[in-house]
Amino acid sequence: MIIRWSPQGSLLQSIAQPDVTELVKFDCEQGADSIDSIERFTNAVDAFVSQHSINRKQLVVCTGSEITYLVRIARGALDAEPTHDSIRFAIEAVLPLDAEAVEVDFLPRGGTLICAAVETTPLRSFLDALEHRGLEVHHIVPESLLVYQHLIAAQKIPATVQLIRKTQGPGNWLEFLTIANSVPVAWGKCSTNNQAFSQELQMQTELLDIEAPRLWIQSDDAIDKDGESSAVNAVEVERIQVDWNGSLAAASQSLLSHQRQAWFDLRRGTLAEHDPLRAIRSSVRAFVIMFFSAVLVSCAALCWKASQYASRGNGASETIAAVFQETFPNQRASGAVVKRMKSEHIKALGQRTTSGGVEEPIDAIDVLVPLADAFPPDLAMAVRSIRINDGDFVLDLDLGSHEQAGTVSRALEAAGFHTEPPSSVRGSRGRIQTSLRGTFSPSTAPTTEPADGR
Amino acid sequence: MGDKTNAFTTRYPTWVTAMLALAALFGLFISYHQYASTRRSSGATIDDAAQVQKWAREIVQARHRPRVASLEVEPPDRISRRVDVALSAAEIRPSSLLSVDPQAPSRVGRTAYQLRATQMVLQDLTLKQVILFSSALRDAENGMTVRDLSLTPRTNPLVQEEHWNVRLTLTQMIFSPISDL
Incomplete structure (x- = not known):
């Protein structure tokens, strides 16, 4: 009008x-x-x-x-x-x-x-x-x-x-x-x-x-x-x-x-x-409608994406429970499965491997038996002491000559021991007091007999 | 009546629309918050699942290896029983056992491991008895090993039958992380 x-x-x-x-x-x-x-x-x-x-x-x-x-x-x-x-x-x-x-x-x-x-x-x-x-x-x-x-x-x-x-x-x-x-x-x-x-x-x-x-x-x-x-x-x-x-x-x-x-x-x-606002009311109305539509679409999209993520999360939770049940068949999966699994993992690895610079201990019997077997049987000697400490050993012997110290050392090397050069001094009654130090290292043991035919 | 209608149509829609807009924005905020929260927790659960699968594989692999450490410190009465059993197994007279001295556990540096040593002194044993006794003491399932062994001949070395004075240390390795498992 x-x-x-x-x-x-x-x-x-x-x-x-x-x-x-x-x-x-x-x-x-x-x-x-x-x-x-x-x-x-x-x-x-x-x-x-x-x-x-x-x-x-x-x-x-x-x-x-x-x-x-x-x-x-x-x-x-x-x-x-x-x-x-x-x-x-x-x-x-x-x-x-x-x-x-x-x-x-x-x-x-x-x-x-x-x-x-x-x-x-x-x-x-x-x-x-x-x-x-x-x-x-x-x-x-x-x-x-x-x-x-x-x-x-x-x-x-x-x-x-x-x-x-x-x-x-x-x-x-x-x-x-x-x-x-x-x-x-x-x-x-x-x-x-x-x-x-x-x-x-x-x-x-x-x-x-x-x-x-x-x-x-x-x-x-x-x-x-x-x-x-x-x-x-x-x-x-x-x-x-x-x-x-x-x-x-x-x-x-x-x-x-x-x-x-x-x-x-x-x-x-x-x-x-x-x-x-009367002159721009239609524009404002269009804007309002678009605004509400955009908000509605955004809410719907966000809810849809959230449901997708929730579905993935549920699948992952089921996987966790299944893995726990498979690994520990006799135990029930409680709520804190991940924490429990982590604890079990630490315990399992801690019990069966060593870490942090700690080496697996070597039993003294694993050293003593091959050490006793390694002595040349036809060699006359007297053992004054044997000390074994976590794979290392110190052997104090009384021998007839300096050469016999070398013979003993080679015999031990042949049996899988890593030995240092023997130190010998002549003691009372003409006996040679020899000290042998070494380490038990079975992985370096030769597979052939020693060349001297002992 | 016409005035009231007009007043309603021109005034109320403005603040009603404003309230609706605020409600819509609040709804959008809630939706986004829920979405972000679900996404975050879902991502964390998926990461956890991957981690749990990795741990499970490593646990299964570890089961094929022998134990080197125990989870608990063996109580003194169990040590005494173990020594008795070992003496019997090696046919050693009880009088040959001069001392059994369990020590307190001590941590190895800053590692997750502790060592508990039990020192024993025996006398007048043959080498065979030493080996049998030590073997009987050893118990890998509980981290028990004879790490230290010192043998000194008791008799004249030139005598044919060798007897030894023995000083050994039975060591138990215990896995005990500083932090809680």
């Missing part, structure tokens, strides 16, 4: 049926923003919406040149980067309005900022009343600029053009708009007398670099009953018939469906501030 607002009254228009309109006049004596006017206005809007089954959530408010202005500001005039706030205060110097009483939007064009400003005071109470009734205003746009933007997009008028149109409402006024490369650069209103029209024409023509065609817009809602003014007849103009209501409806539909952005959208939070 479109509300074409003016201080004298509002024209309600359906977007789906552009020809369905209803005029709500305001009582001039009480003032446009009186409580009665607002009540009557909102009642009329409610009735119109109900009567024509119009979507309450999609409203476009169009403003006229009575409260909307187009201003050019040089970038250099701003102290900082252009923002809506800085422009609002810059406009204060151009228009006789307080910065707090206007809402602005702007288009950059080279070193100039084309700014649209709307007075908020007359509008605010109407918009608040609409929102209180659950009617959601999505856009507040200058009506003429919205229609011309649509006509340029539809290629019904050139992108660089000067447009003249008789305004609706009381008075004899001409609306004069200059557009350069699809950007409005000047928007003015002048009376139909020759001098005012010529001044406005000259001022706006100076803003163009090239010769632009001039079009006289003949719209159905602003029929010049008196015919074209003499001032317009004095310049060369091309007449063009425009379905104003239809174009406005199409342009509004483009805005609501996000197919196009208005040159100037003046609902910037100050006006109709009830629901800041």
